[in-house]
Amino acid sequence: MPSNGIDHRGRQVSLLARMAHEEATSTQVGELIAECEADSDLTADPTSDTATNLVRLRRDYDRATRLPSALVGEEAELATQAQHHWAKARAADDFSQFQPWLTKVIDLMRRKAECFGWADGGEPWDGLAEDYEPGCTAAWVETVFTPLRERLQGLLDRVMGSRTPPSNAFNELCLPVDAQERFVRSIATQIGFDFDCGRLDVSTHPFCSGFHPTDVRITTRFHENNLNDAIGSTMHECGHGIYEQGLRRDMAGLPLGSAVSLGIHESQSRMWENQVGRSESFWHWCHGELNKTFGSAVAGLSFEDVYGGANIVRPDFIRVEADEATYNMHIMIRFELERLMLKGELDAADVPTAWNERYREYLGIDVPDNTRGCMQDIHWSMCAMGYFPTYTLGNLYSAQLYEAACVAMPDLEAGYAKGEFAPLRTWLNDNVHVHGRRYEAAELCQVATGSPLSADPLMRHLESKLSAIYGL
Amino acid sequence: MPSNGIDHRGRQVSLLARMAHEEATSTQVGELIAECEADSDLTADPTSDTATNLVRLRRDYDRATRLPSALVGEEAELATQAQHHWAKARAADDFSQFQPWLTKVIDLMRRKAECFGWADGGEPWDGLAEDYEPGCTAAWVETVFTPLRERLQGLLDRVMGSRTPPSNAFNELCLPVDAQERFVRSIATQIGFDFDCGRLDVSTHPFCSGFHPTDVRITTRFHENNLNDAIGSTMHECGHGIYEQGLRRDMAGLPLGSAVSLGIHESQSRMWENQVGRSESFWHWCHGELNKTFGSAVAGLSFEDVYGGANIVRPDFIRVEADEATYNMHIMIRFELERLMLKGELDAADVPTAWNERYREYLGIDVPDNTRGCMQDIHWSMCAMGYFPTYTLGNLYSAQLYEAACVAMPDLEAGYAKGEFAPLRTWLNDNVHVHGRRYEAAELCQVATGSPLSADPLMRHLESKLSAIYGL
Numbered sequence: 018m019p020s021n022g023i024d025h026r027g028r029q030v031s032l033l034a035r036m037a038h039e040e041a042t043s044t045q046v047g048e049l050i051a052e053c054e055a056d057s058d059l060t061a062d063p064t065s066d067t068a069t070n071l072v073r074l075r076r077d078y079d080r081a082t083r084l085p086s087a088l089v090g091e092e093a094e095l096a097t098q099a100q101h102h103w104a105k106a107r108a109a110d111d112f113s114q115f116q117p118w119l120t121k122v123i124d125l126m127r128r129k130a131e132c133f134g135w136a137d138g139g140e141p142w143d144g145l146a147e148d149y150e151p152g153c154t155a156a157w158v159e160t161v162f163t164p165l166r167e168r169l170q171g172l173l174d175r176v177m178g179s180r181t182p183p184s185n186a187f188n189e190l191c192l193p194v195d196a197q198e199r200f201v202r203s204i205a206t207q208i209g210f211d212f213d214c215g216r217l218d219v220s221t222h223p224f225c226s227g228f229h230p231t232d233v234r235i236t237t238r239f240h241e242n243n244l245n246d247a248i249g250s251t252m253h254e255c256g257h258g259i260y261e262q263g264l265r266r267d268m269a270g271l272p273l274g275s276a277v278s279l280g281i282h283e284s285q286s287r288m289w290e291n292q293v294g295r296s297e298s299f300w301h302w303c304h305g306e307l308n309k310t311f312g313s314a315v316a317g318l319s320f321e322d323v324y325g326g327a328n329i330v331r332p333d334f335i336r337v338e339a340d341e342a343t344y345n346m347h348i349m350i351r352f353e354l355e356r357l358m359l360k361g362e363l364d365a366a367d368v369p370t371a372w373n374e375r376y377r378e379y380l381g382i383d384v385p386d387n388t389r390g391c392m393q394d395i396h397w398s399m400c401a402m403g404y405f406p407t408y409t410l411g412n413l414y415s416a417q418l419y420e421a422a423c424v425a426m427p428d429l430e431a432g433y434a435k436g437e438f439a440p441l442r443t444w445l446n447d448n449v450h451v452h453g454r455r456y457e458a459a460e461l462c463q464v465a466t467g468s469p470l471s472a473d474p475l476m477r478h479l480e481s482k483l484s485a486i487y488g489l
Numbered sequence: 490m491p492s493n494g495i496d497h498r499g500r501q502v503s504l505l506a507r508m509a510h511e512e513a514t515s516t517q518v519g520e521l522i523a524e525c526e527a528d529s530d531l532t533a534d535p536t537s538d539t540a541t542n543l544v545r546l547r548r549d550y551d552r553a554t555r556l557p558s559a560l561v562g563e564e565a566e567l568a569t570q571a572q573h574h575w576a577k578a579r580a581a582d583d584f585s586q587f588q589p590w591l592t593k594v595i596d597l598m599r600r601k602a603e604c605f606g607w608a609d610g611g612e613p614w615d616g617l618a619e620d621y622e623p624g625c626t627a628a629w630v631e632t633v634f635t636p637l638r639e640r641l642q643g644l645l646d647r648v649m650g651s652r653t654p655p656s657n658a659f660n661e662l663c664l665p666v667d668a669q670e671r672f673v674r675s676i677a678t679q680i681g682f683d684f685d686c687g688r689l690d691v692s693t694h695p696f697c698s699g700f701h702p703t704d705v706r707i708t709t710r711f712h713e714n715n716l717n718d719a720i721g722s723t724m725h726e727c728g729h730g731i732y733e734q735g736l737r738r739d740m741a742g743l744p745l746g747s748a749v750s751l752g753i754h755e756s757q758s759r760m761w762e763n764q765v766g767r768s769e770s771f772w773h774w775c776h777g778e779l780n781k782t783f784g785s786a787v788a789g790l791s792f793e794d795v796y797g798g799a800n801i802v803r804p805d806f807i808r809v810e811a812d813e814a815t816y817n818m819h820i821m822i823r824f825e826l827e828r829l830m831l832k833g834e835l836d837a838a839d840v841p842t843a844w845n846e847r848y849r850e851y852l853g854i855d856v857p858d859n860t861r862g863c864m865q866d867i868h869w870s871m872c873a874m875g876y877f878p879t880y881t882l883g884n885l886y887s888a889q890l891y892e893a894a895c896v897a898m899p900d901l902e903a904g905y906a907k908g909e910f911a912p913l914r915t916w917l918n919d920n921v922h923v924h925g926r927r928y929e930a931a932e933l934c935q936v937a938t939g940s941p942l943s944a945d946p947l948m949r950h951l952e953s954k955l956s957a958i959y960g961l
Contacts, residue, residue, distance in 0.1 A: 019687050019703065022704030232494030
């Protein structure tokens with residue numbers, strides 16, 4: 018956005034946010050929901066599509082009506098302004114420029130959390146997280162994250178001590194962007210992203226926008242010296258896209274035609290990016306495809322070079338560039354800090370110190386500056402607090418759902434080596450996508466896998482793979 | 490858009506168009522306007538800002554309320570569908586695929602024109618043109634276009650017969666796109682497009698979107714072998730952008746902070762593209778800049794090569810690639826055909842024949858296929874009928890306004906050779922932009938130039954320039 022356009026944009030988004038909120042929370046909508054609830058024909062079978070939609074619509078309506086329109090408008094305007102000042106402060110590596118905006122965001126987020134409230138024994142964070150991960154509380158996240166962190170730290174110590182790390186040769190190649198684009202398009206097609214119902218374009222930060230199951234837009238990015246990033250980003254966004262394309266068309270716009278939560282959405286992207294896209298079997302297929310597309314430029318790479326190169330683990334500062342094992346540490350740090358900020362126990366001014374202390378403790382690295390530290394992510398400047406844990410929940414749901422798919426289809430992974438990915442996509446269609454918001458995330462996990470969410474599947478996945486690759 | 494996404498998009502835009510129309514035509518809006526009109530404090534001085542805004546708001550409201558919401562929704566959906574089928578038919582060069590959609594468009598446009606009605610002695614075309622060029626009728630356009638066509642044909646005959654046409658060497662260069670981009674950005678800055686209040690990006694078809702005077706987005710395009718197109722497209726869109734940036738900020742969203750008409754908008758883009766960007770003085774400056782940016786790649790080009798190369802005239806099939814002299818012939822052909830379609834005197838099926846006949850008569854060329862013929866433009870498929878003449882009106886207003894600026898500032902053109910463009914921008918700010926919709930186009934022309942619109946200034950401009958370049 019042009020620098021002088023901020024004020025107008027702030028007023029516009031504030032107005033639109035207020036108008037949309039007033040439409041969604043109008044008395045008329047409430048009366049229509051109540052009228053449907055009172056109609057026993059519609060609610061007689063509580064598991065029917067209509068009754069299920071009604072329960073979710075009621076929940077959304079009741080939650081939305083807890084927020085005054087003025088606060089909704091204020092948040093939209095603050096997010097626009099704070100994001101702008103965050104970008105400037107980050108470019109200048111000057112936290113003092115961002116600090117007053119972060120203070121305003123914390124204040125507004127605390128007021129917003131008060132509007133929603135939280136259960137007995139809960140805390141302000143819970144009130145906000147509900148927007149991203151219905152049913153999720155900080156206490157529950159802590160019970161999932163704590164054992165995960167302990168086991169991850171043990172695994173990382175062993176990986177860092179390995180005397181036989183994989184070769185990095187694959188990541189040092191320089192490959193033309195146009196050939197990379199052809200390559201990732203063919204992968205997207207092969208794993209089941211439907212180009213008649215979607216597009217793939219380029220952006221600085223990859224993302225997915227789903228307007229309808231027939232119109233799903235994803236983006237990826239290319240760097241000459243990082244094919245792995247293009248493959249990972251593309252498969253990640255394809256995972257989001259395949260979820261959106263797999264939602265029920267007859268329920269478009271209704272809860273049963275919508276995604277469960279950000280955590281479950283992320284489980285779909287992470288599954289194709291990591292469980293599939295960094296697996297041994299996938300690389301048996303992909304190694305052959307690399308040779309077909311890039312010819313002599315990759316001829317010197319063995320299977321071990323490409324598979325190992327796609328699975329290198331190294332603690333570093335930047336979340337979005339983190340590997341599969343260290344990624345979750347970045348999330349835990351953010352979760353701990355935003356929990357404290359919302360409780361009023363951590364001021365904006367103290368965020369850099371608290372951030373850097375945790376990076377030293379959890380990842381053993383010294384953060385060199387705030388641009389590569391607490392100002393690296395856009396989220397807080399967008400008034401998105403309570404959001405970060407959904408990334409790690411996504412990793413956990415992904416591993417657990419994937420284990421269940423492998424149990425149901427013992428030959429699943431063997432198929433990847435032949436380029437066969439349809440069985441996994443179909444399993445996800447049938448066990449996740451088709452349900453829309455019928456279940457909340459924790460319940461869906463139980464229904465689809467038979468167990469509540471646990472850190473075990475993710476740790477089994479990482480420990481088994483990295484032990485083999487790093488010779489632990 | 491992904492091919493399967495059309496139906497959903499059609500439903501969505503139809504719903505949004507209906508909702509926006511219902512907001513704009515609500516009884517409440519009408520009552521508020523009437524209340525203001527009844528307040529003599531607001532209307533005592535009919536030339537005051539408030540009284541002027543009120544007159545325009547009343548006009549817009551009365552016009553909008555003539556359309557039923559259902560028709561607005563129908564048009565939005567048809568435009569989505571017809572545009573999709575136009576693109577497919579065009580790619581396949583198969584008019585028969587587009588014909589049924591064009592038939593639907595003609596039918597809907599005739600019904601829409603009936604809703605608006607037209608003055609005694611007028612015709613359906615007038616009812617639609619009012620949306621793009623308030624106050625414009627087909628009969629008036631004809632009185633302006635007829636002498637223009639006759640004089641243009643005479644000029645084109647002489648140009649085609651020239652024994653000393655300019656060299657085409659400038660247009661045969663192959664120049665790297667990144668250097669072209671730096672080059673046109675520096676031109677945009679120099680002529681006064683404010684990058685603190687705007688952006689310049691790349692798209693297949695260049696365009697300008699003005700959200701507010703502080704946030705104006707323009708695009709351009711690059712081809713290695715066509716720097717002239719990049720310069721022309723950039724200056725054209727800068728002209729639109731400088732208009733949007735020059736509107737009154739204190740009137741943003743109101744008639745006095747809005748553009749007069751498409752014709753006046755186009756006059757601003759054409760002035761920077763043609764009157765300035767193809768002038769001798771401009772190329773004295775630009776020739777030096779070319780050498781600074783492209784160095785040895787352009788070292789062999791004389792001033793005559795670049796100035797002449799930017800002014801080559803050649804009748805061809807494609808409107809958007811047409812030169813300054815033949816361009817208007819393309820517009821006249823479209824105007825004549827849509828006038829007949831709206832009167833019910835030309836069926837969709839007969840459009841290709843009528844089109845090709847006129848290209849033979851007006852431009853002396855045989856259209857090779859419908860893709861390069863009547864299916865080249867998107868407008869009719871978007872339900873935009875009554876729109877095309879605004880392009881030629883823009884050329885005419887541009888020439889006439891520019892003559893007035895030159896009379897007011899006799900040294901104006903001499904400044905270009907030194908890279909001085911601020912005087913023209915300031916004159917346009919003061920004589921066009923600041924007025925917003927205070928005057929209708931014809932009235933603004935009278936106020937700013939002292940005369941009603943005439944084909945004379947454009948013909949003087951073309952005849953004088955081309956006589957020198959072509960040695961006529």
